[in-house]
Amino acid sequence: MLEKLIKTGEISIFDSARSCEFGKRELWKVDVSTSAKNCRNFIREIVDTLDLQPNPTKPVIALSLGDPTVYGNLKPAPEVTRAVVEVVEEGLCNGYAPSTGYESARAAVAEYLNYDGVSYNSRDIILCSGCSSSLELCITALCDGSRGQNILIPRPGFAIYRTLAESIGVEVKYYNLIPERNWEVDLQHLEEQINEHTAAIVLNNPSNPCGSNYSEEHLRSFLEIAYRRRVPVIADEIYERLVFPGKKFVSTASLFSEVPILVCGGTAKRFLVPGWRMGWIAVHDETGAFEHVRKALVSLSQRTIGSNTLIQGALPAILQYTPDSFHDDLAKTLALHAQIAFERFSFIRGLAPYMPEGAMYMIVEINLRCFPEFVNGLEFCKQMMREESVFCLPGECFQIPGFMRIVLTVPQEILEEACERIAEFCNRHYVE
Ligand SMILES: *Cc1c(COP(=O)(O)O)cnc(C)c1O
Numbered sequence: 001m002l003e004k005l006i007k008t009g010e011i012s013i014f015d016s017a018r019s020c021e022f023g024k025r026e027l028w029k030v031d032v033s034t035s036a037k038n039c040r041n042f043i044r045e046i047v048d049t050l051d052l053q054p055n056p057t058k059p060v061i062a063l064s065l066g067d068p069t070v071y072g073n074l075k076p077a078p079e080v081t082r083a084v085v086e087v088v089e090e091g092l093c094n095g096y097a098p099s100t101g102y103e104s105a106r107a108a109v110a111e112y113l114n115y116d117g118v119s120y121n122s123r124d125i126i127l128c129s130g131c132s133s134s135l136e137l138c139i140t141a142l143c144d145g146s147r148g149q150n151i152l153i154p155r156p157g158f159a160i161y162r163t164l165a166e167s168i169g170v171e172v173k174y175y176n177l178i179p180e181r182n183w184e185v186d187l188q189h190l191e192e193q194i195n196e197h198t199a200a201i202v203l204n205n206p207s208n209p210c211g212s213n214y215s216e217e218h219l220r221s222f223l224e225i226a227y228r229r230r231v232p233v234i235a236d237e238i239y240e241r242l243v244f245p246g247k248k249f250v251s252t253a254s255l256f257s258e259v260p261i262l263v264c265g266g267t268a269k270r271f272l273v274p275g276w277r278m279g280w281i282a283v284h285d286e287t288g289a290f291e292h293v294r295k296a297l298v299s300l301s302q303r304t305i306g307s308n309t310l311i312q313g314a315l316p317a318i319l320q321y322t323p324d325s326f327h328d329d330l331a332k333t334l335a336l337h338a339q340i341a342f343e344r345f346s347f348i349r350g351l352a353p354y355m356p357e358g359a360m361y362m363i364v365e366i367n368l369r370c371f372p373e374f375v376n377g378l379e380f381c382k383q384m385m386r387e388e389s390v391f392c393l394p395g396e397c398f399q400i401p402g403f404m405r406i407v408l409t410v411p412q413e414i415l416e417e418a419c420e421r422i423a424e425f426c427n428r429h430y431v432e
Contacts, residue, residue, distance in 0.1 A: 040095055042159040043397045050382045054389040056262050061410070061418045062421040064393045066208065066270050068409040072246070074333070076272045077326040083317035084310060084342075085278075093313035100291070101127030108316035109280050113240075116254035120288040126282045126297050127315075129307045131238045131266035131279035135202075136164050138234045138262045139283060141296040145169025152183070152193050152201040156398035158365070170199070174399060179354060179365070183212035194229045201231050203252065206239040209405040210363055211338070211356020211399045213243045216250045223257040223372060232289070233261045238279075241327065242270050243358035244335035253284035259287040262297075269313075270327065271318060278311045301325035319354065331358075337408040337415055338362055345420035348426045360409050364392075366402055371429050377402050387428075388421035416426055 019210030035339045054060045068074045073397040087093050093102075095247075100106065103122055128134040140160070143149050145168045153161040155174035164173045175190040177183040190201070203222065206213045214222075225232050244251045253263050266279030281297060283290055302316045310320075338356050345353035345362075350370035366377050374380040381394040383402055408415070 002179040004147060009342070020358060021076045028364065034169070036168050038169065040163060043393065046378070046394065046397050050378060050385075052382065052385045052391060054385055054391075055387055058389040058421070060389045060391070060423070061414055062387075062391050063406040063415075063418055064391045065407060067214070067274055068269065068361070069274065071410050071414065072353055073411040074330065074409055076273050077322045078275065078327075079320045079321040079323070080271055080314075083314035083321065087310050087313035090313075093309040095309070097306055097309045097312055099301040099304075101125070101306055102309070102312050105312040105315040106280075109282070109317050112319040113251075113263070114280055116251060117256070118251065118254050118284075120282050120284075126281045126283075126303070127312060128266075128279040129304065130274070130277040131264050131268060132160055132164075133277075133304075133307070134264040134266065134279040134281045135160065135234065135236060137297055138264060139164045139170065139200070140168060140300055141293055142232060142234070142262075143170040144418075145171075145310075147197075147198050148198040150192065150195070152231075153198055154202065154204055154207070156183075156209055156395065156400040156403070158204060159201075159276075159397060161202050161236075172199075173198075175201075177207075177210060177212070179363075182357070183207060183210035183354070183363075184214065186220050187221055187225060190407070191225050191229070192221070194225075194231060195395060197220075198229070198231050199411060200234050201226055202234045202236060205245060205252070206249065206356075206358035208239070208359055208421065209336060209361045209393075210354070211359045211361045213247055213249060213357035213359075216255065217252055219252055220255055220257070223252065223255060223259050226259045227257055232293075233259055235261050235263045236271055237263055237265050239359040240270065240420045242266050242331065242334075242360075243329055244338065244356075247357045249358065252312070253282065256286065258287050260285045260287065260293070262290075267315075270330070270331070271322065276311050276316065277308060281305070301366065334358075334408050337410075337412060341406060341408065341410065341419060344416075344423065347424045349430050350426050351422075356408075360407060362406050362408060363395075364404050364406060366395075368402060370431060372431055373428075373429055377404060380404075383429075384425050388425045390418050390421050390425075 011276040107122040107123045107127040115146045150171035151165045165172050173193045177185040241249045263282040268274035342355050343354045350367045352365040377394045392404040392406050
């Protein structure tokens with residue numbers, strides 16, 4: 001039979017083995033999974049369509065990159081760098097760790113998060129490859145696409161929640177944040193979005209892109225709804241304690257509600273080492289509601305056999321020996337940059353900045369009626385790049401058209417230069 005096929009040219013001798021097994025199949029046709037097809041990078045998709053072209057006479061200023069290390073002005077604490085060097089040299093962390101992380105590293109994270117009356121122990125902590133990976137585990141553990149479940153995420157909000165949920169077939173529903181109230185959650189809108197298929201609510205505090213920092217009272221009102229409707233919370237607290245001087249960060253877990261919460265965090269932002277890919281999940285569960293979820297998280301962590309062991313080995317030193325002054329200096333720098341940007345933007349006709357209280361970003365509203373030349377904020381940002389070589393992420397990337405996000409981590413003189421160019425651009429296009 002095979003000989004006959006080869007003779008008649010139905011199959012070539014080279015893939016005869018495969019053809020035997022699968023019947024006639026000459027050309028490779030390798031399809032990808034639904035999960036892969038549904039995995040989209042929404043920021044990339046939007047930015048790519050803009051076909052950005054800077055003005056060749058002006059150096060590019062990227063106020064768009066949420067990576068605090070790009071301009072080199074913000075460096076990790078020397079204690080942090082030394083801790084990693086020592087671990088590499090000792091050579092004791094080259095093997096596999098348990099998939100949830102070394103006991104010593106998890107205990108160090110528990111210790112680090114135990115303030116304001118919270119008391120985690122190492123069993124409550126799972127180490128992950130960055131906070132993104134923590135979020136992935138939490139969403140995958142709680143939400144089931146095949147059962148038609150949905151997840152509630154903030155609008156405006158960080159794009160990765162949608163990427164992670166939709167790639168496993170989970171429906172995304174948005175709850176609004178209110179600009180005039182420092183981007184607090186629109187609690188009524190939140191409650192209206194919850195239905196019997198809602199598997200989790202994501203809360204991001206302090207927020208990317210808003211820079212908001214919620215009060216204890218507001219967090220309690222939020223938790224009250226989650227409690228009443230019995231929906232667990234995923235709290236993305238990657239900017240935990242990264243708030244401006246005089247502001248207080250309140251962690252959701254410190255409020256001792258009966259709401260089970262998976263708190264996600266990591267070293268990326270507060271320690272200025274996003275490339276090190278160290279994140280964690282802290283399981284806050286006073287009622288035992290998460291009994292199965294704990295096991296699920298452990299199982300899911302085994303898919304990738306855990307996070308980088310060198311950083312795990314250094315984690316106790318990183319978390320204990322970074323001086324408070326390092327965190328204070330970072331907060332002061334960001335607050336100063338926010339102040340500078342806020343003042344400059346306040347004087348630009350057609351723009352309205354929102355003063356942040358934490359994280360690394362500021363939202364600026366573009367009053368498009370003052371710029372009739374541009375049909376939307378995307379065109380505004382695109383043309384600003386063309387003329388001034390300044391790029392900010394348009395609000396569309398965070399589900400709020402008509403706004404843009406600026407990053408506050410760039411050096412002060414670059415920020416000032418950017419503000420100047422943005423002012424010139426706006427003046428040039430402003431119409432009464
Ligand atoms: C940067 C960021 C993350 C991701 O942090 P990694 O540890 O780098 O994965 C998660 N959530 C928000 C809101 C962020 O801004």
